[in-house]
Amino acid sequence: EAGVAQSPRYKIIEKRQSVAFWCNPISGHATLYWYQQILGQGPKLLIQFQNNGVVDDSQLPKDRFSAERLKGVDSTLKIQPAKLEDSAVYLCASSPMRGRAYNEQFFGPGTRLTVL
Amino acid sequence: GESVGLHLPTLSVQEGDNSIINCAYSNSASDYFIWYKQESGKGPQFIIDIRSNMDKRQGQRVTVLLNKTVKHLSLQIAATQPGDSAVYFCAETYSSASKIIFGSGTRLSIRP
Numbered sequence: 001e002a003g004v005a006q007s008p009r010y011k012i013i014e015k016r017q018s019v020a021f022w023c024n025p026i027s028g029h030a031t032l033y034w035y036q037q038i039l040g041q042g043p044k045l046l047i048q049f050q051n052n053g054v055v056d057d058s059q060l061p062k063d064r065f066s067a068e069r070l071k072g073v074d075s076t077l078k079i080q081p082a083k084l085e086d087s088a089v090y091l092c093a094s095s096p097m098r099g100r101a102y103n104e105q106f107f108g109p110g111t112r113l114t115v116l
Numbered sequence: 117g118e119s120v121g122l123h124l125p126t127l128s129v130q131e132g133d134n135s136i137i138n139c140a141y142s143n144s145a146s147d148y149f150i151w152y153k154q155e156s157g158k159g160p161q162f163i164i165d166i167r168s169n170m171d172k173r174q175g176q177r178v179t180v181l182l183n184k185t186v187k188h189l190s191l192q193i194a195a196t197q198p199g200d201s202a203v204y205f206c207a208e209t210y211s212s213a214s215k216i217i218f219g220s221g222t223r224l225s226i227r228p
Binding site: 004040041042043044045048056091093102103104105106107108109110 | 124147148157158159160161162205207209210215216217218219220221
């Protein structure tokens, strides 16, 4: 089974520029998550999709961050304009709806963003 | 100015010895507690979980202990190997939600 794919793996931009990240979840996984992981910290949930609808975006800085999941498969996360504090690894995860006790999440390798 | 991440606690263990990684949690309502392993350049990988009505669960070379009285979780790794080098995160969730909350991480390094 192919894992969660993310691109690019690395991105360096200057502050106030825009950037976009792409995620392709595991085939058949209905739920998709975007996390921000600042160096030395655990991942922090930014947004959660169920198919192509948003379930939770309470931690997403909506003045500069946006995300979409068209057709309920791939997803993009955009930052416009970027700030220095956005330097982090952006992780995508997906989860099946198997009726388990909780939704086990499978993570992609992440995109490391450096804002100069 | 540039933000700096928190300094991760580090545990250094001799190869072949047992490792014990500790975690404190805050939400008494959590139903499940999960340990993840994150190697350099990779996303977190599920290791083992434990339901809140249990106090111990064993996997292959790993054991998770849960002490709800003091809200403490630990991960024990038997016969630590070089491939165990990683950052380990504890996380919690509750069965009615699909949201997983990650706690602080510990970097495990192995001495040859």
